[in-house]
Amino acid sequence: MAQVLAASPGRVFTVTELARRLGHSGGAVGNACDTLVCRGEAERSGSNPRTYRATSATANAAQHTAPPPPPQGGTPQVPRQTSPQAPAAPPPNGRPLPIVRPNGQTYHPRALAQLPDVEALRRLREAQVAVLLYGPPGTGKTSLIEAAFPDLITVAGDGDTTVGDLIGEYTQDANGGYVFIYGPLVTAMQEGRALLLDDATLISPKVLAALYPAMDGRRQIQVKAHKGETITAADGFYVIAGHNPGVHGAVLTEALASRFSMQIQVGSDYDLAASLKINRTAVRIARHLATSQQAGDVGWAPQLRELIAFQKISDVLGTEAAFANLVGIAPLEDRDTVAEIVTKAIGRPVTALALGRQL
The missing domain is CATH 1.10.10.10 (Winged helix-like DNA-binding domain superfamily/Winged helix DNA-binding domain)
Structure with missing residues (x-):
């Protein structure tokens, strides 16, 4: 290239x-x-x-690539084929390099099917295998998808998302008339881009139904609001979704699940948190709470997002304030349990962060 x-x-x-x-x-x-x-x-x-x-x-x-085939009209050559299962050559230390996301932050790849997760998602896109990533908020689902697909268009789903939000709608222009503005689904189809349905299970099933013809063998949708126009997906168009099972109102319907033939659980990488120089006691507390959560003893555990925030707060306001905030962000029903675990870990009583007396 x-x-x-x-x-x-x-x-x-x-x-x-x-x-x-x-x-x-x-x-x-x-x-x-x-x-x-x-x-x-x-x-x-x-x-x-x-x-x-x-x-x-x-x-x-x-200079570091193989010669490309000649342009059309030149001597015909058989394109060089590469095995779809051959992983990319790793860097000298055997670990994939961090990837810069659009917001400038770096993503550290994790293992998926004996490949870096970013490479695995790119191969699944090439094979047109739709993927649903599911797990608690803050575990890095969106970060992974942004790292894998630089051409990504994102739809932030919620209960108010409409068909017009996906496909497009008429908008008043500067002259007082109305012009039809294509939505993210049509844009992704026309430009052959990846489309992320973030929190897809919060979107009404009736709204999601407008997407399904673009995902099956037809790869087409009809824009009824715009003269019944038919949109055909260009090469590269791909749909991927995120699902937070514990979020109120999130429902993974059979119709939605059947469209995503690969479903991947995403949890927090606490080893990564430790390597990012986040307070080791905070990481240990998070691991403890995650284990308790799996056992059903508590309903909440800090994810990577909360641990990164913990370290930022600690750097600005000190470790004591960061631990107090960690207790304070726990759901009310779990706060006493979290406070008890934090107190045992650091050896002194900790309560939720609150304002003190007037200075």
Whole structure:
């Protein structure tokens, strides 16, 4: 990919052009281009259709790749095939490198089916296997998906999400007229991008039904509100969803579950929390509470998100305030149990963080 872009500096390529030249699917090519963009080794210059061009760093990236096949009209060659099961070469220390997410934060890959989880999700996308990630809030479901798919479009689901929020609706323009604005589902289909339904199980089943034709063999939807227009998914279009089973109102219906043929449980990586230099006592408390939660003795345990927040609070206000806040964020029904465990762990009484007397 890098060699094709570097060979024509200044030229803009569509995903379709690159796919034809390299002999790969549009989804694989789009993923590769977005990976180069994240590294600063290519530039995305358009979105409808997606187009890319070289940057000053593309030539350097091209030096480490195999020669691409010639353009159409040249000597025919059989595209070089790679085994879909062959994992990417690991770095020298045997561990995959952290991946920078769109918000600038890094994601540390975890193991999934003997692969880095990011690589596993990319392969599942290439094979068009829809994935549902489920687990408590704060365990890194969204972080993983953002790291895996740089071209991601996200829909934050809730009980008020409508069909118009997915497909689009008419909006008043500056002249007082109305224009139809496509929603994230149509945009993802037209541009061949990944679509995340975050908290999908909070969305009404009637609303989700509008999505299903795009996920099955038809890969089409009909926009009834816009003259009955038919939208066909471009190569690379992919749907992935997140589900928080413990959240009030979250219901995984049979219709929704049947659309996601792979369902992956996501829990907090407490080993990662320790490696991130988070207070070891806080990590130990979180592990204890997680074990108690699995045994049914308590309903809540701090996840990675809470532990990262713990360390930030500790750095700003001190460890005592961070432990008090850890007790305070526990659900009311579990707060006494959490306070008791924290108190035993640090050797002094801890209560929820609260304002004191006037200074």
